[in-house]
Amino acid sequence: MAYLVLDQLTKRFGNWTAVDNVSLTVEKGELISLLGPSGCGKTTTLQMIAGFLDADGGRVMLDGQDLLAKKPNERGLGIVFQSYALFPHMTAAENVAFGLEMRRIARADRDRMVADALKLVGLEQYGDRHPRRMSGGQQQRVALARALVIKPSLLLLDEPLSNLDAKMREEMQIELRRIQRTVGTTMILVTHDQSEAMALSDRVVVMNKGRIQQVATPQEAYDHPANAFVANFLGRTNLLPGMVGGGSAGTVITVADSVWPVSQPMAAGPGALAVRPEKIGFVDAGGLSGTVLARVFQGTQWLFEIETAAGRLMVIRQHDGSPLPAERERVMVGWRPDDMAVMPADPDTASGAREAA
Amino acid sequence: MSMAASTESQVQANAPATAPPPRRPRRWPWTPYLLSAPGLALFAVLLLVPLVMTFLLSLNSFSFYGGIENVWQIGNYADIVADSYFHEVFLRTFRIAAVVTILCALFGAPEAYILRRMKSPWRGLCLLIVLGPLLISVVSRTLGWALLFGSTGLVNQGLMGLGLIATPIEFMYTETGVIIALTHVLVPFMVLSVWASLQRLDPQVENAALSLGAGPLTVMRRVVLPQIVPGILSGSIIVFALAASAFATPAIIGGRRLKVAATLAYDEFLNTLNWPLGATVAVLLLIANVVIIVGCNRLVERRYKQVFE
Numbered sequence: 259m260a261y262l263v264l265d266q267l268t269k270r271f272g273n274w275t276a277v278d279n280v281s282l283t284v285e286k287g288e289l290i291s292l293l294g295p296s297g298c299g300k301t302t303t304l305q306m307i308a309g310f311l312d313a314d315g316g317r318v319m320l321d322g323q324d325l326l327a328k329k330p331n332e333r334g335l336g337i338v339f340q341s342y343a344l345f346p347h348m349t350a351a352e353n354v355a356f357g358l359e360m361r362r363i364a365r366a367d368r369d370r371m372v373a374d375a376l377k378l379v380g381l382e383q384y385g386d387r388h389p390r391r392m393s394g395g396q397q398q399r400v401a402l403a404r405a406l407v408i409k410p411s412l413l414l415l416d417e418p419l420s421n422l423d424a425k426m427r428e429e430m431q432i433e434l435r436r437i438q439r440t441v442g443t444t445m446i447l448v449t450h451d452q453s454e455a456m457a458l459s460d461r462v463v464v465m466n467k468g469r470i471q472q473v474a475t476p477q478e479a480y481d482h483p484a485n486a487f488v489a490n491f492l493g494r495t496n497l498l499p500g501m502v503g504g505g506s507a508g509t510v511i512t513v514a515d516s517v518w519p520v521s522q523p524m525a526a527g528p529g530a531l532a533v534r535p536e537k538i539g540f541v542d543a544g545g546l547s548g549t550v551l552a553r554v555f556q557g558t559q560w561l562f563e564i565e566t567a568a569g570r571l572m573v574i575r576q577h578d579g580s581p582l583p584a585e586r587e588r589v590m591v592g593w594r595p596d597d598m599a600v601m602p603a604d605p606d607t608a609s610g611a612r613e614a615a
Numbered sequence: 616m617s618m619a620a621s622t623e624s625q626v627q628a629n630a631p632a633t634a635p636p637p638r639r640p641r642r643w644p645w646t647p648y649l650l651s652a653p654g655l656a657l658f659a660v661l662l663l664v665p666l667v668m669t670f671l672l673s674l675n676s677f678s679f680y681g682g683i684e685n686v687w688q689i690g691n692y693a694d695i696v697a698d699s700y701f702h703e704v705f706l707r708t709f710r711i712a713a714v715v716t717i718l719c720a721l722f723g724a725p726e727a728y729i730l731r732r733m734k735s736p737w738r739g740l741c742l743l744i745v746l747g748p749l750l751i752s753v754v755s756r757t758l759g760w761a762l763l764f765g766s767t768g769l770v771n772q773g774l775m776g777l778g779l780i781a782t783p784i785e786f787m788y789t790e791t792g793v794i795i796a797l798t799h800v801l802v803p804f805m806v807l808s809v810w811a812s813l814q815r816l817d818p819q820v821e822n823a824a825l826s827l828g829a830g831p832l833t834v835m836r837r838v839v840l841p842q843i844v845p846g847i848l849s850g851s852i853i854v855f856a857l858a859a860s861a862f863a864t865p866a867i868i869g870g871r872r873l874k875v876a877a878t879l880a881y882d883e884f885l886n887t888l889n890w891p892l893g894a895t896v897a898v899l900l901l902i903a904n905v906v907i908i909v910g911c912n913r914l915v916e917r918r919y920k921q922v923f924e
Binding site: 356 | 817819820822823824825826827828829830831833837838841842919
């Protein structure tokens with residue numbers, strides 16, 4: 259049985275539905291990311307799990323217990339806030355000790371646990387410092403230690419790295435992953451940064467407009483996006499309009515002058531084909547023909563923009579000495595059918611994707 | 616000769632490295648003083664000069680037949696220190712001020728906190744109601760209280776109607792009445808001051824404490840209160856200073872019977888015409904006010920050092 263179950267969780271603000279029938283199961287020890295643009299409902303979902311917002315419908319079950327029936331201070335969850343929300347009038351050690359004090363843990367045990375938690379985040383020297391006199395990264399670590407020291411059944415992280423600079427963020431990503439491996443706590447991470455979600459999570463939950471778009475491992479979601487929104491939100495992609503139809507060799511999708519086999523069963527009609535820029539190569543025959551509009555050298559790779567009858571394509575080729583076409587050259591591009599994803603042309607998700615881009 | 620020339624060229628070559636950096640356009644050293652001169656002048660003319668003159672006046676002597684005599688002595692101070700009547704007045708003044716300050720903190724701090732948690736249209740409306748008293752003249756506000764407080768006033772009639780009391784409570788010409796009226800007048804200052812410190816409070820901090828297992832009361836006591844102490848303290852300083860030197864409210868509600876330092880000084884100036892004694896009362900009130908406020912400030916700042924950093 260799954261550890262955490264969200265069952266048709268719904269939240270409305272007035273006549274706007276922030277979270278719309280979100281259902282999700284999380285296994286024990288898993289690190290799962292809620293990923294999406296701002297306003298997609300990911301933070302609202304987190305707040306409902308934490309108990310800071312009341313759900314308008316649905317259930318949240320944690321380890322077989324109904325979480326929504328409990329008050330926020332009885333749920334026993336660890337939470338790391340975007341602003342860290344440290345107590346400014348307490349030292350780092352006092353901040354970490356707060357949750358243990360609330361649990362009436364004896365002084366000696368408390369001191370030992372606080373020291374262990376500070377050591378886990380690499381701050382053993384900073385126990386008697388006040389948050390004001392610590393850097394953003396250090397405050398972040400205190401917040402993490404404070405949330406972990408109470409041995410929470412679930413750790414919620416709300417955009418925990420968004421206030422750090424790029425270098426520090428990378429460091430903390432590695433740190434967070436290491437800590438997650440060490441303590442094995444089930445974690446839910448809310449983020450709008452797709453690279454952060456992909457770097458940290460066992461699975462990502464891509465959300466848009468209050469609905470889940472796809473739940474998959476980062477690699478799966480990247481390689482086989484469920485729809486145009488996911489394809490666009492996770493890294494750069496080429497989205498080409500086409501027509502799905504039955505052929506002699508099974509289902510195919512026709513994009514301009516090229517035809518590609520479709521592996522999954524699909525109804526005939528308008529569709530879309532998504533393929534990553536780095537998966538596209540130049541071929542001699544059997545591909546989509548076009549003209550090189552521009553080519554840009556980027557050090558390790560070349561970036562091509564290709565005009566085709568199905569629209570403009572972005573192509574990335576490694577800079578490995580192989581011959582590459584020049585600007586204004588007529589070319590033909592192709593890719594392995596495994597590297598593309600075919601989806602129905604859904605006007606709703608397509609517009610959502612454009613908003614996110 | 617050639618050696619001399621080469622040494623010279625060497626010196627020239629070294630010169631830029633050792634010479635002081637290119638001089639910035641010189642700043643006129645008087646600029647800061649000049650810029651703050653208008654403020655300083657205003658401060659001097661309107662505050663410093665009257666204060667010094669009041670102090671000098673307090674050193675003069677007074678007799679019923681001779682009037683004010685231009686001698687320098689400390690007889691007035693000695694009189695006040697020796698006379699238990701003055702002790703009583705000063706004690707009453709600071710007792711009223713202290714009680715009013717505590718009441719303002721007790722009402723004002725929760726009021727500000729509740730106001731902050733209100734939703735948008737109500738918050739503005741309630742803030743306006745809280746600050747409303749500041750828009751009305753102290754005198755008319757206090758006269759309003761006088762109407763309510765009388766033995767046949769609304770408050771007593773209401774309480775008797777409810778059966779809570781059998782005989783009217785004495786509000787007029789009592790400390791209770793003065794304290795109630797002053798608290799009403801001064802509570803907006805506390806609300807504003809606490810409001811300002813609440814603005815700096817991270818709203819997520821309360822949620823963080825909740826998530827760590829703290830009940831709502833513990834969150835208040837351990838997390839919110841320590842962070843708004845600076846606001847309560849600065850509000851208390853304002854309220855205490857205004858309450859200790861309040862004139863209109865004690866004059867109307869307290870009347871001639873219940874004197875405080877400010878009404879005492881007023882009487883000495885305008886009724887007894889003993890200006891030096893009135894000036895002495897004023898100077899002592901100022902000194903006592905400053906000593907009490909600075910002392911309390913120090914005490915609380917030391918206790919909550921981290922919050923004030």
